[in-house]
Amino acid sequence: xxxxxxxxxxxxxxxxxxxxxxxxxxxxxxxxxxxxxxxxxxxxxxxxxxxxxxxxxxxxxxxxxxxxxxxxxxxxxxxxxxxxxxxxxxxxxxxxxxxxxxxxxxxxxxxxxxxxxxxxxxxxxxxxxxxxxxxxxxxxxxxxxxxxxxxxxx
Amino acid sequence: xxxxxxxxxxxxxxxxxxxxxxxxxxxxxxxxxxxxxxxxxxxxxxxxxxxxxxxxxxxxxxxxxxxxxxxxxxxxxxxxxxxxxxxxxxxxxxxxxxxxxxxxxxxxxxxxxxxxxxxxxxxxxxxxxxxxxxxxxxxxxxxxxxxxxxxxxxxxxxxxxxxxxxxxxxxxxxxxxxxxxxxxxxxxxxxxxxxxxxxxxxxxxxxxxxxxxxxxxxxxxxxxxxxxxxxxxxxxxxxxxxxxxxxxxxxxxxxxxxxxxxxxxxxxxxxxxxxxxxxxxxxxxxxxxxxxxxxxxxxxxxxxxxxxxxxxxxxxxxxxxxxxxxxxxxxxxxxxxxxxxxxxxxxxxxxxxxxxxxxxxxxxxxxxxxxxxxxxxxxxxxxxxxxxxxxxxxxxxxxxxxxxxxxxxxxxxxxxxxxxxxxxxxxxxx
Numbered sequence: 001x002x003x004x005x006x007x008x009x010x011x012x013x014x015x016x017x018x019x020x021x022x023x024x025x026x027x028x029x030x031x032x033x034x035x036x037x038x039x040x041x042x043x044x045x046x047x048x049x050x051x052x053x054x055x056x057x058x059x060x061x062x063x064x065x066x067x068x069x070x071x072x073x074x075x076x077x078x079x080x081x082x083x084x085x086x087x088x089x090x091x092x093x094x095x096x097x098x099x100x101x102x103x104x105x106x107x108x109x110x111x112x113x114x115x116x117x118x119x120x121x122x123x124x125x126x127x128x129x130x131x132x133x134x135x136x137x138x139x140x141x142x143x144x145x146x147x148x149x150x151x152x153x154x
Numbered sequence: 155x156x157x158x159x160x161x162x163x164x165x166x167x168x169x170x171x172x173x174x175x176x177x178x179x180x181x182x183x184x185x186x187x188x189x190x191x192x193x194x195x196x197x198x199x200x201x202x203x204x205x206x207x208x209x210x211x212x213x214x215x216x217x218x219x220x221x222x223x224x225x226x227x228x229x230x231x232x233x234x235x236x237x238x239x240x241x242x243x244x245x246x247x248x249x250x251x252x253x254x255x256x257x258x259x260x261x262x263x264x265x266x267x268x269x270x271x272x273x274x275x276x277x278x279x280x281x282x283x284x285x286x287x288x289x290x291x292x293x294x295x296x297x298x299x300x301x302x303x304x305x306x307x308x309x310x311x312x313x314x315x316x317x318x319x320x321x322x323x324x325x326x327x328x329x330x331x332x333x334x335x336x337x338x339x340x341x342x343x344x345x346x347x348x349x350x351x352x353x354x355x356x357x358x359x360x361x362x363x364x365x366x367x368x369x370x371x372x373x374x375x376x377x378x379x380x381x382x383x384x385x386x387x388x389x390x391x392x393x394x395x396x397x398x399x400x401x402x403x404x405x406x407x408x409x410x411x412x413x414x415x416x417x418x419x420x421x422x423x424x425x426x427x428x429x430x431x432x433x434x435x436x437x438x439x440x441x442x443x444x445x446x447x448x449x450x451x452x453x454x455x456x457x458x459x460x461x462x463x464x465x466x467x468x469x470x471x472x473x474x475x476x477x478x479x480x481x482x483x484x485x486x487x488x489x490x491x492x493x494x495x496x497x498x499x500x501x502x503x504x505x506x507x508x509x510x511x512x513x514x515x516x517x518x519x520x521x522x523x524x525x526x527x528x529x530x531x532x533x534x535x536x537x538x539x540x541x542x543x544x545x546x547x548x549x550x551x552x553x554x555x556x557x558x559x560x561x562x563x564x565x566x567x568x569x570x571x572x573x574x575x576x577x578x579x580x581x582x583x584x
Contacts (some may be wrong), residue, residue, distance in 0.1 A: 056420055057404040073246035073340035074239035076229040077222075086180075086232040106420075109458070116455075116462060116480060117494045118416055120406065122384045122391070142386035145393065154386055 039079045043067075043111045046083045048101045049091025051150070056106050058148035061121040063114035065152065068125050075125070121145065124152035180301040181294065183230035188287045190224035194248065195284045198277040201252065202270065207259040214252035221249030231301065241283065241324055243340070248276055250338040261567065272334060286324045339538035347540065349389050351502045355411030363392045366412040367405060370444055373398040383409070389499065391415055401491055413499055414444075419482075419491035423459030426485040430454055433461040436488045437481035441465065446498075449479060456579050459485050460492075467498070469505060474534045476501035476542060507534065510544060510563030517546040517561040520568065525550040525557060535560055535570060545569055 043063055051062040069075035069082045076082050084092060091097045101107060121127065122144040128135070129149050141153035197217050204210040225245045251272070255265055265273075293299045335343045358366065360380060368375040373396045381393045381404070391406040398419070405417035428436075434451050441449055449465035450473055456462075460482050467477035482492030510517075514530055521527065527550040534542050545560040556574035561567070 055404075057418060060418065071339075073243040073250075075242060076225065077246075081226065081229050085229050112457065113418065113492075117478075117496060118418060118492075119496065120393075120404070120416070120418075122387045122389070122406075144387050145382055145384045147382075 040108070040111055040115070042083060043079055043115075044101060044107045045097050045099075046089060046091055047111060048105065048107045049096035049099060050089060051148075052105075052107075054148040054150070056110060057120045058150060059107055059110035060113050060118050061124070061147050061152060062127065062150065063111045064119040064121045065124050065127050067114055068119070068121070068123060072125050120147060121152040124154060126153040127151060128153075177300060180231055183227045184294065184301060185291070187224055187227040187231070188284075188291055190220050190227065191280065191284050191287055193220045194224065194245075195277070195280040198248070198252075198273065198280050201273055202277060207256075210252075210259050210265070211256040214256035217252045218249040221245045244276075244279060244283070246340045247334050247338075248280070250340045251276070251334055251336055254336050254338045261565075283324060337537065337539045337541060341539055344540060347388060347500060349408070349410075349500045351413060351499045352389075352408055352410040357410050358412045360392055363407050363409065363412055364394060367392075367394055367407045367414060368396070370407075370414050371396065371398060371403060371405065371417060373403065389415065389496070401489065403491075408499065413495070414493065415496060415499060416494045417492060419489075421484075421491070423484055424486040426459050428461075428483070428485045428488055430456060430461050430463075433483035433485060433488065434463050436483050437463045437465070437490065440481060440490045440493075441479065446479065456485070461485055462492070467502060469507060472507050472532045472534055472544070473547075474501075474505065474542075476534070476536045476540070501536075501540075505534070505542075507544060510546070512546075512561075512563055512566055514546060517563060517566060518548070520561050520566045521548050521550075521559050522552075525552050525559065532563065533560065537569070543569055549574075 043066060046066065047059055047063050051059045054062070066079065066082050070077060070079055076085060083089060083097075087093065089097070124144050126138060126141050127150045128138045130151055131149065133139070138153070144152045144154060146152070194217060197213055197220065201210065201213045201217070204213055225242060228242055228245065255269060255273075259265065290299065294301065335341050360383075364378045364380065365375050367373075368378050377396050377398075379395045381395050383392045384390055384406075390409045392409060393404070393406050395402070395404045397403075401419040401421040403417050403419040406415040407413065408415055434454065438449065438451065441447075448468050450468040451463055451465055452473075453464040454461060462480055462482050465479045465481065467474045476497060478497035479493065479495040481490060483489070484491045510532070518527070518530070525548065527548050529549040531547045531549075533545050533547040535545055535547075536542055543560075544563040546563050548557075548559045548561065550557055550559070556576065558570075558572040558574060559568065560570040560572075562569050
């Protein structure tokens with residue numbers, strides 16, 4: 001009991017913060033390293049449009065792909081830049097991103113987990129549904145893992 | 155019938171106007187891109203002849219601005235089936251690389267022969283990109299190419315058929331681009347990093363991994379379901395799913411060494427009974443039970459009945475922020491329902507940390523007088539390039555905000571500044 005009390009006192013007294021968690025973006029401006037509420041909204045709506053019916057793990061993986069792209073030199077450096085890159089996401093092209101999110105949806109939680117570092121996709125920067133993909137080139141990308149209906153690739 | 159015809163004609167012209175508007179915005183982005191690339195070409199040529207620190211610094215500043223803008227324009231142009239990843243990567247690295255060089259000069263290091271050669275190679279490619287874009291411009295002006303037009307074989311969204319794509323040529327040429335390794339976030343070495351914790355460890359069979367994971371999670375080995383394994387990854391894992399009580403868990407365990415990379419559990423959380431201190435204690439016990447010791451709790455976040463506590467490895471009195479583990483604790487009964495340890499697995503080793511050259515007081519003198527300092531610690535922080543730097547971590551307030559300032563413990567250079575944002579849900583850095 002005493003040990004727990006001491007730990008609690010120490011915790012209360014010292015608040016050191018880890019920045020590595022939130023330092024998602026390799027940029028120099030403070031503005032871009034912020035986890036803004038609007039980023040999460042946008043991310044959630046994109047995941048909702050792309051992976052509504054998927055298992056929870058699959059939703060986290062889709063969110064993680066978007067975030068992996070932000071960090072990757074070959075893609076735009078912001079969440080909105082990645083999501084709205086023309087042709088990148090069918091949910092953007094066909095308007096599904098604008099669908100309202102169901103009240104008991106798990107997408108917000110999935111996005112929070114992805115922003116906190118959970119990445120079931122194994123570092124993927126591409127994913128596609130093998131049943132519906134019309135783009136032949138995507139099949140040439142190295143496969144990392146398949147979760148639910150999506151194949152996640154490098 | 156006439157109504158339908160009129161409606162049809164109206165829609166046709168409407169659609170035509172929209173298409174034109176869209177094409178106009180693609181054209182704007184494209185022509186802006188050509189302007190920026192032209193500037194980049196010029197700036198890189200100049201940089202080859204820069205000798206003074208200030209000249210190089212100002213050139214690289216300009217290059218950073220131009221490449222960021224060019225990248226932004228490129229992102230607005232419809233991606234072809236092949237995608238423009240090499241071009242984007244080139245633009246990212248140019249800005250990044252020259253920025254690193256200018257930082258070196260500012261810190262009194264000169265540019266090496268090798269670095270000049272890399273700059274020269276970058277210059278050559280910038281010139282090639284410039285030429286290719288000029289050619290495409292001509293074809294756009296002549297009406298031969300319309301950016302964004304769907305082809306007959308295009309699927310959903312705006313795509314070209316590969317053969318029509320004017321950008322595929324550029325991508326092919328940039329294929330032979332030399333890989334750049336330097337101290338920046340887009341350097342090649344980052345993609346090729348291997349997990350330090352797994353070095354020399356034996357690879358487990360799927361059955362052994364399943365047993366080890368069940369043990370780690372406190373789940374029944376018989377309930378473990380194998381769901382796949384990752385390929386083409388620098389951290390190969392086996393993936394499993396299991397029901398533990400009322401919680402459904404999905405998890406990944408490393409093939410080498412059998413370290414749990416992450417697990418995510420879902421179940422309905424009932425009334426919150428634990429506070430964050432208790433949750434942190436539970437998380438710490440969980441890690442220690444599984445042989446993960448010397449972890450110091452830091453940042454936490456509380457949301458919807460779950461506390462996510464961040465831990466960093468502490469060696470003696472130095473907090474090593476690269477070795478991160480996050481643990482999720484359910485606040486109704488203290489169940490550990492999630493964990494993420496990618497940072498720990500990639501970076502954890504016992505380090506040879508030398509005594510800092512500067513004393514605490516020396517470092518304190520480098521911090522702005524305006525900051526009212528509350529606490530000082532030693533910390534090993536990763537830069538954008540993942541290189542670790544030993545720093546004194548000063549926590550203090552200025553105005554009504556909390557700050558963390560990192561002073562290099564050997565050189566006194568200010569390595570980083572972070573702002574702390576405290577809210578009822580947790581403490582955040584930005």
